[in-house]
Amino acid sequence: MTGKTNTYQKDLNAAQLEAVQAPDGPSLIIAGAGSGKTRTLVYRVAWLVEQGIEPGRILLLTFTRKAAQEMLNRVEAMLGISCREISGGTFHSLGYRILRRQGGLIGLSGHPTVMDRPDAVEVMGRLIKAQGLDRQSEAPGRKDLVELISRINNRDLDFEQGIRVFAPQWENLIPRLNPLRQAFEDYKRQHSLLDYDDLLLYTLKLFADHPEVARTLSDHYQYVMVDEYQDTNLLQARMVQALIQAHGNLMVVGDDSQSIYGFRGARVKNILEFPKSFPRARVIKLEENYRSSQAILTLANTVISFAAQRHSKCLRAHNPAGEIPRCIELPMRKGSPSCRQPTEGLQKKGFPWSETAVLFRAGHHSFNLEIHLQKNGIPFVKYGGRKLTEGAHIKDLLAYLKVAQNPLEALSWERILRHLEGLGPKRAGQIVNGLLELPEWDSRIRFLREYPRPQPQLGLLGEMLNLLSQEPRSPSDALEIIWEYYRPLLPRLFEDPEYRKKDIEELLRVSSVYTEVDEFLGDLLLETPDRGAESGQERLVLSTVHSAKGLEWRAVFVIWLTEGRFPSTHARESQEELEEERRLLYVAITRAKEKLFLTYPLQGSERGGGWQRNDASRFIAQLPEEILCRQTSMRENVPRAFQAEPPRRLVREDGGYPVGLKVYHPLFGSGIVEELPRTGRSG
Numbered sequence: 001m002t003g004k005t006n007t008y009q010k011d012l013n014a015a016q017l018e019a020v021q022a023p024d025g026p027s028l029i030i031a032g033a034g035s036g037k038t039r040t041l042v043y044r045v046a047w048l049v050e051q052g053i054e055p056g057r058i059l060l061l062t063f064t065r066k067a068a069q070e071m072l073n074r075v076e077a078m079l080g081i082s083c084r085e086i087s088g089g090t091f092h093s094l095g096y097r098i099l100r101r102q103g104g105l106i107g108l109s110g111h112p113t114v115m116d117r118p119d120a121v122e123v124m125g126r127l128i129k130a131q132g133l134d135r136q137s138e139a140p141g142r143k144d145l146v147e148l149i150s151r152i153n154n155r156d157l158d159f160e161q162g163i164r165v166f167a168p169q170w171e172n173l174i175p176r177l178n179p180l181r182q183a184f185e186d187y188k189r190q191h192s193l194l195d196y197d198d199l200l201l202y203t204l205k206l207f208a209d210h211p212e213v214a215r216t217l218s219d220h221y222q223y224v225m226v227d228e229y230q231d232t233n234l235l236q237a238r239m240v241q242a243l244i245q246a247h248g249n250l251m252v253v254g255d256d257s258q259s260i261y262g263f264r265g266a267r268v269k270n271i272l273e274f275p276k277s278f279p280r281a282r283v284i285k286l287e288e289n290y291r292s293s294q295a296i297l298t299l300a301n302t303v304i305s306f307a308a309q310r311h312s313k314c315l316r317a318h319n320p321a322g323e324i325p326r327c328i329e330l331p332m333r334k335g336s337p338s339c340r341q342p343t344e345g346l347q348k349k350g351f352p353w354s355e356t357a358v359l360f361r362a363g364h365h366s367f368n369l370e371i372h373l374q375k376n377g378i379p380f381v382k383y384g385g386r387k388l389t390e391g392a393h394i395k396d397l398l399a400y401l402k403v404a405q406n407p408l409e410a411l412s413w414e415r416i417l418r419h420l421e422g423l424g425p426k427r428a429g430q431i432v433n434g435l436l437e438l439p440e441w442d443s444r445i446r447f448l449r450e451y452p453r454p455q456p457q458l459g460l461l462g463e464m465l466n467l468l469s470q471e472p473r474s475p476s477d478a479l480e481i482i483w484e485y486y487r488p489l490l491p492r493l494f495e496d497p498e499y500r501k502k503d504i505e506e507l508l509r510v511s512s513v514y515t516e517v518d519e520f521l522g523d524l525l526l527e528t529p530d531r532g533a534e535s536g537q538e539r540l541v542l543s544t545v546h547s548a549k550g551l552e553w554r555a556v557f558v559i560w561l562t563e564g565r566f567p568s569t570h571a572r573e574s575q576e577e578l579e580e581e582r583r584l585l586y587v588a589i590t591r592a593k594e595k596l597f598l599t600y601p602l603q604g605s606e607r608g609g610g611w612q613r614n615d616a617s618r619f620i621a622q623l624p625e626e627i628l629c630r631q632t633s634m635r636e637n638v639p640r641a642f643q644a645e646p647p648r649r650l651v652r653e654d655g656g657y658p659v660g661l662k663v664y665h666p667l668f669g670s671g672i673v674e675e676l677p678r679t680g681r682s683g
Contacts, residue, residue: 034291154265229254293322
C-alpha cells in the first residue's frame with residue numbers, strides 16, 4: 001500500500017497534490033471545468049486511508065449515489081482493499097438513513113417511505129379540490145404549489161414570507177394557501193410519508209431537538225468531503241456544519257462558475273462565502289484543464305469574466321491550443337434546423353456521432369432538429385428524457401412494494417386497486433379507508449379476502465401481499481413475487497406489454513444489488529436511473545445544458561443563442577437569474593474538447609404567421625472578435641461553411657491569452673495583452 005503513495009507526485013499536478021495532502025481543517029478546492037476534481041477526490045480518500053484513517057470514519061457526500069460509488073470503486077482499485085465501510089451518497093440518502101434509525105425521536109414512524117414529486121402533486125391536487133381552490137382561476141395549480149413550497153423550504157423561509165418573495169401574485173391568497181400547506185403536511189404525517197425536502201428539514205430538526213445525535217455523527221465521521229459544493233442549498237450547508245462540529249475536518253470541492261441549479265434551491269453563496277464562513281479555510285485552485293483546447297478555454301474564461309461575483313481563476317489547457325470557436329448567424333427557413341448540415345459534415349470528417357453533441361437551453365429548442373434527424377434516418381439520443389420510475393408500469397410494481405413496507409400509503413393502495421376490473425373509484429376509496437383503519441397485516445389480508453366484490457381478484461391480491469408480509473425479503477425476492485402477480489395484468493393494462501417488460505427486467509436488475517427494501521426504495525425514488533442510450537451506440541447526442549453537466553464531447557454545438565431563449569425571457573427580469581444563465585453558457589462551452597460552434601438564427605420566432613428578427617444573446621454579443629470567429633450567413637447554402645477549415649489561431653498553451661490579443665475586462669474595459677506570467681505544471 002505504501003508503494004501507492006509514490007505514485008501521487010507522478011499522477012497529480014501541483015495543485016491536485018496540495019489538495020490531496022491538505023492537513024486537517026477546512027479546505028475549499030475550486031475545481032475548474034475539466035481540471036480533474038474526481039481524480040483529486042479519489043486520491044484524497046486513498047491518501048486518508050493510507051495515513052491510517054479507518055475507512056468507516058470517512059463521509060463522502062455527492063449529488064448522485066452513482067458518482068460516490070464510482071469514486072469508491074476507484075479507491076478500491078488503487079489501494080487493493082475494500083472501501084465498503086466508507087459512507088458515500090447524497091445528502092438526501094444520508095438524511096433518510098438517519099431518520100429511519102432515529103426519526104422516532106421527533107415523532108416519525110419507524111418505516112417512513114419517500115414520496116416522489118408526482119405523488120406529491122397528486123396529493124396536492126386532491127387537497128386543492130377539497131378546499132375549493134380548484135374553482136378559483138387566480139389560484140396556483142397543484143404542480144406550481146408543490147414547487148413553490150419546495151422552493152420556500154430550501155431557502156428556509158416562513159411560508160408567508162416565501163410567497164411574498166417568490167410568488168407575490170398569490171399574496172392575496174395567503175389566508176387560503178396557509179391551511180392548504182398545513183393540510184399537505186398533515187397528510188404526509190398521517191400516512192408516514194416524507195418528500196424530498198422533508199429528508200433535509202427533519203434531519204435538521206432532529207439535530208436541533210437532539211444535539212447529541214448530530215454530535216455522535218460528527219464524532220463518528222472524522223473526515224467529511226462534499227463534491228459539487230456550488231450546488232448545495234442552505235439546508236445542506238447547515239447539515240455540513242452539524243456534521244463537522246467535533247473536528248472541523250471539511251473538504252468541499254466545486255466551481256462557482258458551474259452553479260446552475262438555482263431553480264432547485266442551490267445557493268451559489270455557499271461556495272462564494274466559504275472563506276468567510278470558515279476563516280481558517282485553505283483555498284486551492286485547480287486551473288489546469290485536461291479536456292478542452294486553449295482556444296475554447298480562452299472563450300470560456302472571457303464569458304465568465306463578466307460575472308458580477310466569482311472566485312477568480314483562469315483555466316489553462318494541458319492540450320494543444322486548437323482552433324478558434326465559431327459563432328454563426330444562420331438564415332432561418334421554416335423547418336430548417338440550425339445545425340443539421342454541420343453535424344453531418346463533422347461525421348463525414350471522422351467525428352463519430354457519439355462524440356458530437358448539440359446543446360440547448362430548454363428541451364423544446366431541439367424539436368425542429370429532432371424532426372429532421374428522424375426524417376433522414378440519423379441516429380440520435382436525447383438526454384433529459386423520461387426516467388425509469390416515471391413509467392406507469394414501474395410505478396405499479398413499486399406501489400405493491402410500498403404498501404408492503406408502509407401500509408399507510410393511501411396513494412399506493414389506490415393505484416393497486418385500480419388494476420382490478422369492476423372496481424370504481426368510490427368503492428376503491430371505501431376499501432382503502434377500511435385498510436387504513438386496520439392495525440396489522442393479518443387483519444388487512446382477512447379484510448381483502450372477505451370483501452364481497454370484486455372477488456376472486458381481491459382474494460388473489462391478499463394472497464400475494466400475505467407472501468410479501470410473512471418474513472423480511474430482499475428487494476429482488478419481493479419484486480419477483482410482485483411480478484408473478486402483475487404479469488397477467490400487463491396485457492390488459494397496456495397496449496405495448498413487451499416493451500414494458502424490458503423496463504421491468506431493468507428494475508429487477510437494479511434491485512439485485514440491494515439487501516433491504518427501505519434502502520432500495522429510498523435510492524430509487526431519490527435518484528432514478530435514466531432511460532438513456534446503451535453505451536457504445538453511435539448516436540448524435542441532443543441535450544439540455546443541465547443534463548450535459550459533467551459530460552464531454554469532441555465537438556459541441558450550442559444552438560438558439562438569442563435574447564429570450566439564452567438567456568430566457570424570464571431570467572432577464574432578475575439579475576440573480578441572469579448570472580446563472582451566464583454560468584449555464586460557461587458550462588455548455590466547457591463540454592467541448594476540440595470544436596465548438598455557437599449558433600443563432602437570424603429569424604426564428606413565428607408570431608401571427610410572420611417572422612421576427614432575433615437578437616444575438618448578450619453573452620456572445622459582448623465577446624471580442626479575437627477569440628470568436630464570427631460568420632454572418634447571407635446565402636441559403638451557407639451551412640456549407642461549417643465544413644470548411646476555420647482559420648487557425650494558436651493560443652499560448654501555458655497562459656490562456658496570447659501577447660497582442662485584444663481583450664475586454666468588465667472593470668477596466670478594452671485592452672491588449674502585453675505580458676504574461678510564467679505558468680505551468682509541476683510535481
